[in-house]
């Protein structure tokens with residue numbers, strides 16, 4: 001059993017289109033994994049909001065395309081999109097949020113990408129999530 005600290009990660013984004021990290025590793029002995037996400041900038045969520053969305057890499061572009069028209073109130077995601085493994089709400093400067101997901105949803109052989117679904121951010125705000133062996 002891993003210690004609680006290894007089953008979570010802190011990631012942030014400010015008033016630009018990038019995350020503080022490009023790679024997240026999930027230890028294979030974590031049953032759940034928590035992502036603590038902070039917006040370290042000053043701009044509002046309407047102006048330059050960010051979220052953290054996890055999906056299979058192959059699904060990312062379609063999720064972002066479908067979500068782009070869904071509005072801030074839906075976190076720019078299609079509601080109940082079962083391609084989305086986990087996501088936080090969109091937050092603005094000075095706010096923080098988190099999401100916890102069950103690692104049984106992850107396959108060590110699969111490629112996962114985390115991204116921001118705010119329109120215009122998706123292609124720059126991306127990183128890789130992998131399960132450690």
Ligand SMILES: [Cu+2]
Nearest residue numbers: 050116118121
């Ligand atoms: Cu963003």
